[in-house]
Amino acid sequence: MEVSYQKDQQRTSVIYGETVATMMRQEDLSNRQILICGNQRYYDLYADKLAQYIPDSSRQDWFITTNHRYCNDMGNFKEFVHFIKRFPKQEEILFIGIGNEGVIELTSFLHHVSNLNSRLWLIPVSIRSFAQSLSFDNQIFLLESMDPVLRVKENAEYILFDHTLADQQTTGKMVDLLSFIRCGIVCEHAFLQTLYTSFPNRQLLMQRSFSAFIESLIHYYQTEAGTISRFGKSFERAFFQTENGHLLSNSMKNMFGLLLELCWNIKASDLDFNFKNFMIWLMSLGYPLVLPEQISLGEYGQQVISLAKEIPMDQLNEIGVTGGQRVPTETELIETFKYYQQLLDEIRGN
Template identity: 60%
Template sequence: MEVAYRHQTNETLIIYGETVASMMRKKKLENKQILFCGNQRYYDLYAEKLRQFVPKTSSHEWFITPNNRYCNTLENFQELIHFLDRFSRQKETLFLGIGNEGVIELLGFVHHVTNLQAELCFLPVSLRSFAQSLTFSAQIVSNKKLTTVMEIDEVPQSILFDHTLADQQTTGKMVDLLTLIRCGIVSDYSFLQSLYVNFPTREALLQHSFSAFSENLINYYQSDSEQLRDFGKIFEKAFFQTENGSLLSNSMKAMFGLLFELGWNITASNLHFNFKNFMIWLVRLGFPIVVPAGVSLADYGQQVIALAQEKPLVGLVQIGKVGAKKLPTQKELLQTFEAYQKIVTEIRGE
């Protein structure tokens, strides 16, 4: 299926509901130099398959990034810029990013600043990297604390999304569900309710495809791209600034970031939402809800406040509807963490 996706004044072509093979066969790859940029994992899985689509009249190179979410670091940016020295400025060029959100951001940013006249194409391998490609936003982050050092908007010529790649994952599928949950929280409460009905258990989550939700994701990002991109992000990044934040994996930082921003909105704006039932559902799906004892929530809260001073948070007027941007207070965050810990204790029966 082909969709003309518009966000503000920008537009790209999305092709989904097809396999990578069928989409690649349709692309005009003759007489080009092709840069594949991808995580190590996807190089190992797909390098040989993708090579068969490169005609003899074209050449190709791979730039391989680490597998972690934030591979869009300043260090990798500099390495990729240096890597491009081997490419001719006279030949037609195709940049093709295959991988996670970091790859999408890294390649988008490099495409923006390079003097190569290249077509930019994304091949996301998960719902969350598909969602990132729909934001038209690319950041380069510092190597250690992952603070944003550069940010631009960049529009790909096309996005090719093969949902079967996302459906093959296990842990990745749980993180992808958070992308859909975020859509429900920010854009459409009835959609959040439908996720609860469709995925009542971990078994249901792992057995069912997300393919039916591709159109929903496209529609929500078309209308609320910036709010969806930002919701939970400050709370997530604050863990990188917090002592012992390394006790949490990147995926867990993203999950707790989403939960705490939701919890803060419920507390600060007195929203009508059964947060405890929502948490019970997450436990049933296999999500960890206990913050490691070594992570100080008091310190973490200070980091959230400091980051929010630079970029205020998305305020919800109700679940599924955003309002004005807001700044969290120390008192609100303290109440949020206390309410959260109380729910965790009740769920665990302590």
């Protein structure tokens, strides 16, 4: 299925419900210079397969990054810039980004700022990288501090999403589900309830495909991409600025960012939402909900406030409805962390 996807004045064609093989066979790739940017993992998995769809009359080169979520850092950006110097400016280049969120951002950013005659295709391999491609928001980070230092809006000519590739990433399905949960929290309570009934336990989460929810994801990002992307972001980034935050993986930082911002909204705005049952559901799916004791919540809370002063948080009026922005207070965060721990103790029977 192909849909025309537009945000503001930028437009792209999103193709889903087909395999990458089918999609690439439909395009004339003869007599091209093709430059593919991908994580090492996806180079190992798909380089030979993609080569089958590229005619002998075309040339292909790979720029390979680490598998790190934030491979869109300044170091990789500089290396990518040096890499493309070998290509003549008068020749049309087809940029293809295949991989995680970082690759999507890195490829889109370089396509935007390069002076090459080029086109851009994106092949996200997970729900979270698909969501990133729909945001059109691409940043370059300083790896040491995770501060974003460069940012552009860029749309691809095509976003090719093969859900069979995403479904194969069984170890990443829990992280992918968080992308849908974030949409439910920000955009529509009923959608969050549908996720709960569709994936009531870990076994079904691993067995069932997300393909039925792709259309909803596209719709939510077309209308609320900025709000969805921001939700939980300050709480997530604060872990990078807090001592011992390295004890959490990037995926866990992302999850706790979502959970703690939701928890703050519930406490600060007295939302009508059964957060305890929500946490029980996540625990039954296998999410690790206990923060390492070595992380100081006092220091962490100060970092959250500092980051929220730069970009105020979107406040929930109710689940699925946002309105206004503000910065949390120290007292609110103390109550938030206390409430979160209290619910954990109750669930675990402590």
